[in-house]
Amino acid sequence: MVAYWLMKSELDVYPWSQLVEDGWTHWDGVRNYQARNMMRDELKEGDYVLFYHSNCKPPHIAGVAIVSREGYPDFTSWDSHSTYYDAKCTTENPRWFMVDIEPVLTFDKIVTLPELRDSEELEDMALLRRGQRLSVQKVDLKHLEVILRMAGHTLEDIS
DNA sequence: GCCAACGTTGGC
DNA sequence: GCCAACGTTGGC
Numbered sequence: 001m002v003a004y005w006l007m008k009s010e011l012d013v014y015p016w017s018q019l020v021e022d023g024w025t026h027w028d029g030v031r032n033y034q035a036r037n038m039m040r041d042e043l044k045e046g047d048y049v050l051f052y053h054s055n056c057k058p059p060h061i062a063g064v065a066i067v068s069r070e071g072y073p074d075f076t077s078w079d080s081h082s083t084y085y086d087a088k089c090t091t092e093n094p095r096w097f098m099v100d101i102e103p104v105l106t107f108d109k110i111v112t113l114p115e116l117r118d119s120e121e122l123e124d125m126a127l128l129r130r131g132q133r134l135s136v137q138k139v140d141l142k143h144l145e146v147i148l149r150m151a152g153h154t155l156e157d158i159s
Numbered sequence: 160g161c162c163a164a165c166g167t168t169g170g171c
Numbered sequence: 172g173c174c175a176a177c178g179t180t181g182g183c
Binding site for chain 1: 179180181182183
């Protein structure tokens, strides 16, 4: 069963264009237990990921990626030179997890947060809930389809 | 730059 | 285990 997700990245930290250039990336640096649990236990190889740019004007979804490797320990957590270093982590005792993703589809047209908010069909989407800060969120298929349509695509473009 | 929302920390 | 203080996220 393929599932769908949304991941947030700050535009000036790791943009979609960088993922396209890199070809893949490990989604490191998530230091939130809820998001950790999802990446460790729920995100599966072949799941699709909406790539959301936060901290920019306007915030928007830029494309779709796919999970290419399931949850494994985030090695930046025990790297004392990393900004994501967590002194409580060791290789024997990992605390944080990440997945690998690859770009699948660059949107013809980015879908902005105001556009998402304007859509009645997306009313109950997690991202649009007040105070929603989770950097990894589950997305319903019906919502994914609406967003793909807004971006000028269909489900066929990612399968 | 402001501030609401919410997660984490640490004293008790 | 409670909860006040503090830090972070992220839209506006």
